[in-house]
Amino acid sequence: MRILEEELFPTTPGKGKMERGAHHNHHAMSRQFNRCFASTGTMFLWALFLIALTASYLSFQSFVDTSSKYFTASWGGLHWERQIRSSAQIRRPDASAGLSVLVTGAAGFVGTHVSLALKKRGDGVVGLDNFNSYYDPSLKKARKSLLASHGVFVIEGDINDARLLAKLFDVVPFTHVMHLAAQAGVRYAIENPASYVHSNIAGLVTLLEACKSADPQPAIVWASSSSVYGLNDRVPFSESDRTDQPASLYAATKKAGEEITHTYNHIYGLSITGLRFFTVYGPWGRPDMAYFSFTRNILQGKPITVYRGKNRVDLARDFTYIDDIVKGCLGSLDTARKSTGTGGKKRAPAQYRIFNLGNTSPVTVPTLVSILEKHLKMKAKKNVVEMPGNGDVPFTHANISYARTELGYKPTTNLEAGLKKFVKWYLSYYGYARGGKNL
Numbered sequence: 001m002r003i004l005e006e007e008l009f010p011t012t013p014g015k016g017k018m019e020r021g022a023h024h025n026h027h028a029m030s031r032q033f034n035r036c037f038a039s040t041g042t043m044f045l046w047a048l049f050l051i052a053l054t055a056s057y058l059s060f061q062s063f064v065d066t067s068s069k070y071f072t073a074s075w076g077g078l079h080w081e082r083q084i085r086s087s088a089q090i091r092r093p094d095a096s097a098g099l100s101v102l103v104t105g106a107a108g109f110v111g112t113h114v115s116l117a118l119k120k121r122g123d124g125v126v127g128l129d130n131f132n133s134y135y136d137p138s139l140k141k142a143r144k145s146l147l148a149s150h151g152v153f154v155i156e157g158d159i160n161d162a163r164l165l166a167k168l169f170d171v172v173p174f175t176h177v178m179h180l181a182a183q184a185g186v187r188y189a190i191e192n193p194a195s196y197v198h199s200n201i202a203g204l205v206t207l208l209e210a211c212k213s214a215d216p217q218p219a220i221v222w223a224s225s226s227s228v229y230g231l232n233d234r235v236p237f238s239e240s241d242r243t244d245q246p247a248s249l250y251a252a253t254k255k256a257g258e259e260i261t262h263t264y265n266h267i268y269g270l271s272i273t274g275l276r277f278f279t280v281y282g283p284w285g286r287p288d289m290a291y292f293s294f295t296r297n298i299l300q301g302k303p304i305t306v307y308r309g310k311n312r313v314d315l316a317r318d319f320t321y322i323d324d325i326v327k328g329c330l331g332s333l334d335t336a337r338k339s340t341g342t343g344g345k346k347r348a349p350a351q352y353r354i355f356n357l358g359n360t361s362p363v364t365v366p367t368l369v370s371i372l373e374k375h376l377k378m379k380a381k382k383n384v385v386e387m388p389g390n391g392d393v394p395f396t397h398a399n400i401s402y403a404r405t406e407l408g409y410k411p412t413t414n415l416e417a418g419l420k421k422f423v424k425w426y427l428s429y430y431g432y433a434r435g436g437k438n439l
């Protein structure tokens, strides 16, 4: 029971692995015990007793660990509610025109930028983030501090915590939910598939249940992914192209999210806007992404691995700068129509939209590297290897005409200019001494 639960719901993505390791050790230990004492029956029984004792201790430990880390009981109380109300307060001249937004994944890369942009124009923002350790949580804490200094409060909690969500909607009648909490990363799904199910499927459903029951129901804008196009080779990718050939579990969970949100739209009248982001990059970005880890390795004099496609074809991505993405997110929130349900019943058909948010000009990975070399004034040590079959797609290229018409979305930052801003941030954040701290 315990093991199954851990397998399905690792508290943080890395944790499942560690505990599996401990389990193997435990088996190895018991094998050794058996070998030593098999000669005498009494000793054997003692060994069994000791093993049982160890096992029950371990399971108790992990039970305590799991329950406390999942749903940290660090929320609730009058002070907490006051912080939330103040963070959610609309400070626009015409308050009735303002939004009050719950941003999930607020300590994440896109979440931080969107929260700041909303707050700066006077909207109310409350953040939610589980601060898991998929990548360095201290970067997430730093983003949280940045948000706090702008009056955005980020709650430490998981979107799977239905009680917390219900409480939040009780305290604030959110007009919108910007749902950005997810297990990101394409290749990591091979290592920790359960984490994708936990956040991108189970977490999404828990969140939608809370939104469906909230009164008033919020409109939902959420992050899908360019990876849903999978092996599609019609260029550029349009929203109407097929998305039933995902190349990674990550892509499959995002595609599932599009279908799941559709059912909540259909049954309960939730207003839904799904955004297919194309390889978003920029200051305060994600350390697991190529542009970020390449920068770190180049500065530290370490080699980088550059993947190449079949027949020595370079991989390419429609890299999109964060500020452009933020404009697309705000445009989506501003044009989202109200949800139409109450008390779990739909009153009328509700809006359901899906948009590509890309840059429309793909750049190859070797070009990405040479732009970084130029900005960093250092040469990369490149290992070029054939793309392993672990979820990558050869290229992405967005058609953004639908977002342009409906949202006024118009990206203005090319990769060269965007990476310049990223490198500037990176050096100021981590220090000039060859990338500063290790990540």
Ligand SMILES: O=C(O)[C@H]1O[C@H](OP(=O)(O)OP(=O)(O)OC[C@H]2O[C@@H](n3ccc(=O)[nH]c3=O)[C@H](O)[C@@H]2O)[C@H](O)[C@@H](O)[C@@H]1O
Binding pocket: 184, 185, 186, 224, 225, 226, 227, 277, 278, 279, 280, 288, 289, 290, 291, 304, 305, 306, 307, 308, 315, 316, 317, 365, 387, 392
């Ligand atoms: O567009 C998206 O939807 C996705 O964009 C990125 O995924 P990806 O495009 O794979 O971004 P990176 O992991 O930064 O990789 C960019 C390119 O660099 C390549 N790469 C990556 C890592 C590496 O060590 N070497 C290398 O050549 C990859 O094959 C890929 O072609 C994000 O990581 C996903 O979370 C997001 O959903």
